[in-house]
Amino acid sequence: MLYIPFHTSRLFAAASVAVIGLWGCASSTPAPPTAITMLTPTSGQQANGMVRMAQEGDRVVVRARVAGLAPNREHGFHVHEKGDCSAPDASSAGEHLNPEGKPHGPQHGEHHAGDLPSLKADAAGVAVANFEVKGTLLGTGAADLIGKALVVHADPDDYNSQPSGNAGRRIACGVIATPVKPGGLGGNSEGKTIPKQM
Known part of the structure; x- marks a missing residue:
């Protein structure tokens, strides 16, 4: 049997309590919300990729990598109101996210919540993008x-035509979801389920 002197065992116990206390303090501060989207091609298309998002204060930081695009071309990129990419053309994702009824436009001007910079x-045929959305x-x-859904379009966004920038057909779609946590199915504090993808 291993003998631990009384004074040593007291030090060990005190250290254990201190570590557990620090662990509790560290875990009581929630991490900023994050999200991930796997973009998959619509029928007959090749565009695919991954988008990561993180809340930083009053803005969302977006990092995207999308392949299978038309080379040397801009592609409209938007958040759509429904988290459903099941239709072959992604029409099931609905229109742009626009809870306040604002006009479509560029990030530096009046615009609605679904407007993102073009890829x-x-x-x-690969686009890598890093930007912030207020x-x-x-x-x-x-x-x-x-x-909601992220949608990549075939054409550039003109940031003028209403209500969606005349960006053409939808070539990729993915549902914005919270990352899956170890031992769980993901989700968020409001208990939202992760909608189906294609």
């Missing part, structure tokens, strides 16, 4: 992006 594909949130409010 710019390189010569290999006026949207992850997990709360009318402009909550969780459970």
